[in-house]
Amino acid sequence: METILSLLPIAIATEIDHYLQAKQVVPEEIRLRINRPIEINTGKSVMWLSHVRTSKEDAQSILNRISDYSLYRLEEELRQGYITVRGGHRIGISGSVIIENGYVKAIKHVSSFNIRLATDKVGITKSYLPYLYKEHFLNTLIIGPPQSGKTTFLRDLARFVSTGTKEMKAHKTAIVDERSEICAATEGVPMSSIGLRVDVLDRCPKSEGMMMFVRSMSPDVIIVDEIGSDKDVQALMEVMNAGINLICTIHGKDLKDIQNRPAITPLINAEIFDRFIVLSNKHHTGEVLDILDSKGHPILERVNQS
Template identity: 30%
Template sequence: MREQRVTDDLDRLLAVLPESLQQQLASAERRQDLLEVVLDLGRPPEARYPGRRLDLEDAPLSREALDGVIARVGRFGGDNRAGIARTLHRISALRNRSGEVIGLTCRVGRAVYGTVAIVRDLVESSQSILIMGYPGVGKTTVLREIARVLADEMDRRVVVIDTSNEIAGDGDIPHPAIGRARRMQVPDPRHQHRVMIEAVENHMPEVIVIDEIGSEQEAWAARTIAERGVQLVGTAHGHQLANLIKNPALRDLIGGLQAVTLGDEEARRRGSQKTVQERCGPPTFPLAVEMHGRDCWHVHWNVARTVDALLRDRPVQSQVRRLDERGVLHVQNPTPRPPGVGEPEGSSMGQPALPAAQDTRLRIYPSGVTPRQLDALIDDCRLPVQVVRTVDRADAVLSLRNSLSHDPGARRAAKGLGIPIHVIKSANPNQLQRALERLLLRFHAKGDVV
């Protein structure tokens, strides 16, 4: 695993602050892990760090001191953001109802070289990748490094769509952190989708890097770009794929959704209502990464399959990648990789440090009980039980009284395979819980045979 290297140009950000605050932040201890400096009119200035904050002065910030910082920063754009030329720092303004600036958030921007190693095999696959995660987890930092690796180390034609100059920094000359990748700035954030299409039509990129896809127009532009054979690497609002399913503006990224009416037999087989949601087409991004932390990422190798499973309330298993303190990558739940995707560099995939335990869950086929109801109970009670959709995959059948008479195929299959059928009178939570606990006792007491 390659060693990570961090650069931050912190002196240039501190230089715009009042001199008294520069002195407060001069020590190496106070500069370490600094996230941002908050300057609000009439309040003491404060520095923010991961999990804590520090008041830099007892006296409240004066109008004169605030105006001095604004003068050194320069003009704010339509998104109330400004920057420092050829740095990654971001200064955001708070305004009153009259439009006057009454507060500033001075966020430290850092270029971290080496972060892409955890998903380098995905980047080299030439397939489009969607990155999700909570704000502040490091999505933009990863995009920046991916752009550099693609342009410098893989010699690809890369164009970065930089809406707020967060990826390549402020000014007309991009920050060295994106390497030889080209950068297109967006004059108005509302027109980001236009710049995305312009990049494809005018500059012949092989890869487009885009941060914060957040509107229906931008999702449409991303699909248009992908259909032209251009690799996309982007981030979207939301921290996991399930969020995109619930977001009408971004559903096109995962293939779009449509309402489908099922026949009686199919609805009974699925254990669902007759009207369900299904995917309209292939996802814009075949690969997806959920950043659960800076050193813990969940990889979805087949977004279409994952979305289909989520829509049908089926369990979803992602590949978990973690970096330990030595920078060694460990992979949990290894899955078959799509063509063209190699093994992650420096990983312990052959002998995972976090091996997936043998699946000892009790597999239940429900009849007359909705899978959604069972899954909710299993989650609430933390039971080692999995709901399956076919009898041949089950260890036991859990049925309401007389329910199997409406599903004779399932009853014949269970008898033919020797799978026991457990009958309950009603589907109230207490009775379901007792039935599952009883089946679990028999399942484990008889060596995984109910």
């Protein structure tokens, strides 16, 4: 929370800090909207702080601090509607959108912020390792809706891939961390505990980063978050042809939800992935709803019986 509070005006930061300490809660999201109460979302409940409200001046101050007073430096991230800050926390931004040639150029007159706090749950993937590893790591796609813990799940899995266990050797692991959410790198050095045999390309486009790793770092496993574009798919196919295993995440409710997406269909039809892990956002971060094999047949029942 220190990183987040340091980005906020003193009155707002103090109010949030006092409330969280008094209630002893850990938020998943903090939403600030101009002239409206502050929303604290724990994933299980929503609370409102009405004693202090965000002004236009506060919003500009937050934006300046997030960007280190250089919005131009974060122009590309602003086009995506969010900025990732130190610690891997993502701050979504809403307001008036500037359109140029049919594309979003920037967001101005910011009216709200959605601060999504990065979480770290060590060991949540350990019980699933026997279903993802058969002498080598199986190509795995993690599917989940927003706030299901895809990145948290991916980060924990990366720790096991790169460090190993008694039953599994450590693998050379390459992470393309386009939004600095997996490794929370500062000046290129990961701040998150992600294992021993890890190499990271921070703030690098996924498609380009994967090919850079193939050419230069000879990884056993490449890990990327939130695939979806045609360029991502093309790079994934190249990685597979190079004999490197993949672990990725994608937004979606379930396998059926992503099967008909034009960019993803080639991957599904080619049975690139040996395992599909479906996460839920109903109860807790990283909750596994289903595990499927390459043909979409469920194996979660076998997992639960073990």
